[in-house]
Amino acid sequence: MFSPENRFRDYLKKKGLKFTPERRLILKKVFSLHGHFDADKIYDEMHKKNRKLSRATIYRTFPLLVESNLVKETLRCQKRANYEPVFGYSHHDHLICINCGRVIEFRNDLIEHLQEKVCKKYRFEPLEHRLGIKGYCQKCAGKRQRR
Amino acid sequence: MFSPENRFRDYLKKKGLKFTPERRLILKKVFSLHGHFDADKIYDEMHKKNRKLSRATIYRTFPLLVESNLVKETLRCQKRANYEPVFGYSHHDHLICINCGRVIEFRNDLIEHLQEKVCKKYRFEPLEHRLGIKGYCQKCAGKRQRR
């Protein structure tokens, strides 16, 4: 009963929009990747499995996935917008290696709690937040040292 | 002795680059704004004071300012890259109102400290981080309530 597809259907219906084969394919792909993705990733994956579908449709579908709270945009590190699934995953923040691109996900409840306190202090009503720490992962830091 | 201009001069010299009038103007403008800015902001400000200078030069200067640790890129909220001064300002994070665009700066040392602990745990060597909380500022939250 509670699946990304059901939530997406409900959302679309509520908005008077249609659950098309293209939207279903994009949704399936997004949730089968279990990780960060961008428009081109989805485009390539689709075409690899020779299911052609246009970039325009992909770009038009992403905002719907975000609106229905199935995925969210992540911290933009290059120039392309990047997303990750939300449905079925719990909130976390990111450590991003600027050398190899590795992304480490972490969750720290105390940090989360302190953010709430900050918001209260400023009477700010938070909707979402993004915390990204850029630097060198263990492997890449080691390599740098040895140079 | 310690001024943005001196640091910039030193940086440029070390790299064998030149301290041109254009670079000086951009630097001055950046530090006279006391806040966030993007390429167009600088471009417009310059042309308002009818000091013409090309967009290319602005785009070419920003990375130098970042490299010399005078400014840093901030969390990208729209599609343009956005920056803020670092020299002369202490580190802080942001509350961003998605209704009126207001940006509230805050600093929470405990959050900062916890981030370091997270990095240690993953043996991650942090260089910088960005934390942005999006939501409604007091004013805008109030307006929403009353609707």
Next chain:
DNA sequence: TTCTAATTGAGAATCAATCGCAATTAGTAG
């Protein structure tokens, strides 16, 4: 089954950012 508003793909358009190049210039060496 019919009907219609929503959707699609293809390519054009947009927008920020980058690039190529000829003319100019900062700043070092003499």
Next chain:
DNA sequence: CTACTAATTGCGATTGATTCTCAATTAGAA
């Protein structure tokens, strides 16, 4: 001070991501 040269500039062209336009198609309500 002058000469030299690599760095810089502005301009326009280009790129790359994203959005838009529009004619043809289709989901899904009636």
